[in-house]
Amino acid sequence: MGNCCASRERDDGLEPADKKATGLALTPRSECGDETTGLRSFCPQRVHLSVRNRYEFNDSDSIGCGQSGTVFVARDKRYNQRVVAIKKVWTKNSTQQLRDEFNRERSIMQELDHPNICKLLETYDEGRFMYFVMEYCAGKEVFVRISDSGAICETVSADIVKQVASALNHAHAKGIAHRDIKPENVVFVTDDEKCNDIKVIDWGIGFFFNQAKMHSAVGSQLYIAPEVLTARSAHEGYSCACDAFSLGVMTYVMLAGRVPFWGNVAQQLDAKQKGQYPMENKVWNGVSDAAQDFIRSLLKPNPEERLAMDAVMVHPWLEGGAQKTELVTRTQVLSNISRVCDTSRLMSIIMTSIARQMHHQSFKDVHQVFQEMDTNGDGVLDLNEMQAGFFKMNGNSGGPLADIPELFEKLDVDHSGTIDYTEFCMAGADLRSFMEEDVLWAAFKAFDVHDQNKLTKKEVVTVLKNGRFFDEVWDEKVCEKALSELDKDNDGDISFEEWLEFMRHTAQQCSNVEATVEKRVE
Numbered sequence: 004m005g006n007c008c009a010s011r012e013r014d015d016g017l018e019p020a021d022k023k024a025t026g027l028a029l030t031p032r033s034e035c036g037d038e039t040t041g042l043r044s045f046c047p048q049r050v051h052l053s054v055r056n057r058y059e060f061n062d063s064d065s066i067g068c069g070q071s072g073t074v075f076v077a078r079d080k081r082y083n084q085r086v087v088a089i090k091k092v093w094t095k096n097s098t099q100q101l102r103d104e105f106n107r108e109r110s111i112m113q114e115l116d117h118p119n120i121c122k123l124l125e126t127y128d129e130g131r132f133m134y135f136v137m138e139y140c141a142g143k144e145v146f147v148r149i150s151d152s153g154a155i156c157e158t159v160s161a162d163i164v165k166q167v168a169s170a171l172n173h174a175h176a177k178g179i180a181h182r183d184i185k186p187e188n189v190v191f192v193t194d195d196e197k198c199n200d201i202k203v204i205d206w207g208i209g210f211f212f213n214q215a216k217m218h219s220a221v222g223s224q225l226y227i228a229p230e231v232l233t234a235r236s237a238h239e240g241y242s243c244a245c246d247a248f249s250l251g252v253m254t255y256v257m258l259a260g261r262v263p264f265w266g267n268v269a270q271q272l273d274a275k276q277k278g279q280y281p282m283e284n285k286v287w288n289g290v291s292d293a294a295q296d297f298i299r300s301l302l303k304p305n306p307e308e309r310l311a312m313d314a315v316m317v318h319p320w321l322e323g324g325a326q327k328t329e330l331v332t333r334t335q336v337l338s339n340i341s342r343v344c345d346t347s348r349l350m351s352i353i354m355t356s357i358a359r360q361m362h363h364q365s366f367k368d369v370h371q372v373f374q375e376m377d378t379n380g381d382g383v384l385d386l387n388e389m390q391a392g393f394f395k396m397n398g399n400s401g402g403p404l405a406d407i408p409e410l411f412e413k414l415d416v417d418h419s420g421t422i423d424y425t426e427f428c429m430a431g432a433d434l435r436s437f438m439e440e441d442v443l444w445a446a447f448k449a450f451d452v453h454d455q456n457k458l459t460k461k462e463v464v465t466v467l468k469n470g471r472f473f474d475e476v477w478d479e480k481v482c483e484k485a486l487s488e489l490d491k492d493n494d495g496d497i498s499f500e501e502w503l504e505f506m507r508h509t510a511q512q513c514s515n516v517e518a519t520v521e522k523r524v525e
Contacts, residue, residue, distance in 0.1 A: 041417035042425055043113040044470030045359040045449045047125040052454045054127040054134045057081075060089060076139060082441035087124060090135040104207070105133050111179055111209045112137075116423045117382040118370050119170040121202045124360060124445070138362060140202055142191025145257070149186055154260035157294055162199045163189065164254050164297075165321040169374075170203040171250065172312035173382030175243045178213030181206060184249035185226045186256060192363055202363075216240035225262050226252045229275040230306055232268070244306035247315065248275075251301025258294060259286050263302065278304050293320040316380035333396045336372045340430040343413045348477045349485040350509050351429070352467065353446065355416045357437050358429040360445035369431040372396075373424060383421040386411050417472060438510055440503065447502050458497040460486045 060077035067074035072092040079085040094101055105128075112123035112135075127134040145163060149155060155163070167189055174181060181188075181203065188205040191198065208221045218240045220232050228248035230241040255263045263280035264271045274280065280302065281287075282295055297320040303309045310318065343351060363370075376384055376392030384392070390407045414422050414430055437443075448454075450463050460483050473479060489497045489505045 040469070040471050041419055042116060042355065042359060042423060042470070044466050044472075045356045045446075046113050046123055047449055047452055048109065048128070049125065049452070049454060050128045051130065052127060053129060054089065054136070056454060057448070058087065058089060058136070077136075079441065079444070082444055085441040085445065086139045088137045088139040090137065092133045092135070094131060094133060102133075107211075108207050108209065109135070111206045111211070114177055114179065115174060115206070116425050117170050117173040118363070118366070118373065118424055119166045119200075119202055120173070121204045121206075122359070122363075125449070138202075140190050140192045140363075141194045142198075142201075143194070144187050145189040145191070145201065145253075146186035148191075148196075149257060149260060152260075155257045157258060157290060159199055160254065160257045161294070161321055163201055163257070164250065165316070166201050167203055167250060167253070168312055168315045168321070169377075169380045169382065171246050172316055172380050174209075175246070175312050176381045176383075178211050179206075180210050180212045180217065180243040181246050181249075182208050182210060182217075182231075183222045183226075184246050184253055185223050186253055187223075189253075200363075212243055217242070217245075222249070224268060224271065225264065228306065229272055229304055232272050242306055244309050244311070247301050247309045247312065248303075248306070250315070251298050251309075254294075254301070255280070255298050258290055258298075261286075275302075276304050278302065291320070293318075296320070313379060313381070332368045333372055333375075335433075336369055336431040337393065337397060339432065339434070340410065340414070342434070343430045344410060346413075347485065347509075349482065351413070351416055352472055353506070354437060355426055355429040356449050357442055357446040358425050358432065360449065361428070361432075361436070361442050365436045366428045366432055369428050372431060373427050383423055384427065385421055389422065417470065418474065434510055438507060443503060443506055444499065447499050456499065458502070459495065460490075460497075463497075 057080060058077040059080050060075040062075075065073045065075055066088075072090050074088055074090045077087050077089045079087070092101070092105055094105075109123065109126050112121070121140070122138045124136045124138065126136065145155075167184065171181060171184070183205055184203075188203065189201050190204055192200045192202055210217050216239070218234045220227075220234060222228075222231060222245075226249040228241070228245040231245050234241050252263060264274045266274070282298070287295065297318050300310045300318070301315070315321070346354070358366075372392075373384070375396070376388050378388055378391070386408065389411050393407055411422065414426050416426050416429070417423070447458070450458050450466050452462055452466065463486055464479055464482055467473065467482060468479065473482065486497070489501050491501050491504065
């Protein structure tokens with residue numbers, strides 16, 4: 004579907020995704036969509052508002068096309084350097100099934116917050132058409148690299164597979180199955196072939212398996228697990244282990260340049276159920292035993308015998324996949340985090356909303372430190388991982404931050420009990436990257452639920468209330484008082500210019516704090 008982080012449509016003729024309700028509130032409750040919590044609230048759901056009021060793209064210049072949608076590269080009209088990918092979905096007379104599928108995909112992408120998963124920035128429901136606005140990746144699909152090279156070397160393959168496995172481990176921990184893992188749904192974040200950072204895309208047939216059983220035969224025929232094809236006759240349905248099988252097929256294809264199963268649907272199913280695929284020919288002579296064992300551990304006909312994603316993450320073949328950060332990088336990221344202790348609650352929330360909108364390339368160093376701390380690879384940090392990470396990187400003294408529990412509480416902006424990737428990026432990234440006008444504009448628009456290019460205190464409070472950011476100490480009244488600092492002319496509205504002035508002034512104060520911390524560390 005081209006070089007973007009966007010959903011790819013089914014092309015195998017299989018049945019559509021499950022039609023039954025997933026237990027989610029899919030009916031819009033307000034003008035900006037259904038209620039959201041936590042970091043999800045920074046992903047506006049705009050109803051009866053035009054996507055073209057903000058973004059510019061050409062309908063005749065698509066970068067990908069599927070059965071129900073077309074993908075374009077778009078630019079923010081106010082800041083042309085801000086590039087996004089937009090998927091346009093036509094509703095086919097607004098059928099409830101398609102609308103439910105759109106809402107389910109939106110809910111899934113809002114729930115996922117991981118460095119190797121495409122970010123959803125906002126959605127538009129215009130009635131006849133619906134739109135996903137997503138981060139844009141300039142790199143090609145892994146499938147294209149396989150096609151160009153015939154196969155991918157083992158070291159690079161292991162690096163890519165570990166990133167995909169980490170993304171799936173995060174999704175499975177949240178009760179979400181992807182159900183269409185394949186090289187076409189993994190894209191490189193840049194067009195630099197020396198960079199192997201990837202994003203998993205296409206959650207269009209993903210499913211909340213912890214809320215309902217999965218029975219539909221969905222996915223791509225060459226990669227689909229055997230139990231998915233036979234699920235209609237199985238009362239118990241199938242589990243997220245279907246993703247593990249697909250990951251095994253994808254790994255096989257990356258290393259061998261060919262699929263392990265072929266023939267018609269019946270022949271492929273028979274081979275999958277018998278666990279029959281070639282690994283004895285000359286293609287495999289140069290592939291390590293660890294890689295072959297990895298594939299065999301995933302291509303088990305019985306889903307209960309396959310490795311779960313947390314076990315996949317610690318398989319010997321993937322041990323060398325994580326890149327170690329340099330000492331200077333670690334020190335800088337951990338020093339940046341220290342500013343959170345001296346940052347106001349409102350500023351921390353705003354900076355988190357900014358981080359949610361920023362491009363992945365802004366967080367390269369932060370990403371590496373996060374990966375080192377995230378020892379179980381589930382895409383979030385608990386207190387034990389946080390403490391162990393600081394002690395490992397800074398010595399038992401904890402370096403510039405001795406009170407890790409207090410820091411952890413400050414970082415956990417949405418009170419979820421864990422540190423999400425976006426929260427970590429909010430704290431660990433260079434403050435200067437947060438002051439770019441285009442990203443400040445994007446964060447401003449995340450609170451502008453009525454798309455009027457101005458904010459009211461009520462709008463901001465509503466977003467934070469829906470996100471459950473308030474507590475017994477920092478409540479609506481305290482928030483409204485803090486917001487008064489932004490409304491310099493006291494007209495009741497917060498303009499973007501007032502927003503900029505507030506952010507720059509506060510950023511200067513944070514910079515002074517950072518300088519003090521760095522001096523203390525020295």
